[in-house]
Amino acid sequence: MSAISVRRARSDDAAILGKLGALLVRTHFEFDPKRFLPVTPQTAERYGAFLASQLDDPDTVVLVAEGDARVVGYTYATAEGYDYMSLRGPAGVLNDIVVDPSHRGRGIGRMLLEATIEELRAHAVPRVVLSTAEQNDAAQRLFERSGFRRTMIEMTREVG
Numbered sequence: 521m522s523a524i525s526v527r528r529a530r531s532d533d534a535a536i537l538g539k540l541g542a543l544l545v546r547t548h549f550e551f552d553p554k555r556f557l558p559v560t561p562q563t564a565e566r567y568g569a570f571l572a573s574q575l576d577d578p579d580t581v582v583l584v585a586e587g588d589a590r591v592v593g594y595t596y597a598t599a600e601g602y603d604y605m606s607l608r609g610p611a612g613v614l615n616d617i618v619v620d621p622s623h624r625g626r627g628i629g630r631m632l633l634e635a636t637i638e639e640l641r642a643h644a645v646p647r648v649v650l651s652t653a654e655q656n657d658a659a660q661r662l663f664e665r666s667g668f669r670r671t672m673i674e675m676t677r678e679v680g
Contacts (some may be wrong), residue, residue, distance in 0.1 A: 534572040535590055551654070551656065556653075599611075617632060629664065
């Protein structure tokens, strides 16, 4: 594969964004099927349509990593104000980061993460926050190496 470049996502990326989003859903469901959504036949299409619907929002950042004219990863982040439910002031929120498994281990995730932080910096946010699955050790290592620190722990209990 040629050099990887990062660019803003376009509406014509919706199908591949959906496939990568469905991969993210599947991965999390496999971590904990009681907590996370399962993949359905409509997941990729719906996820891609959702991300495409966000592209014109000035407070949203959707970036893709591309090599050989093929998208191999993406990030989805938002610049947000005060969130009293999260006890958080203004921040950039990294909602998604995913790299095609066949392209992992090449620094693409770090490249996407750093480009996303730069885009959020332009929104004058004082920090970037994210959540990561407890079992996702590789993602946690990436985030820690990139300067993130642990601040919250989500816990789940079934009530049924």
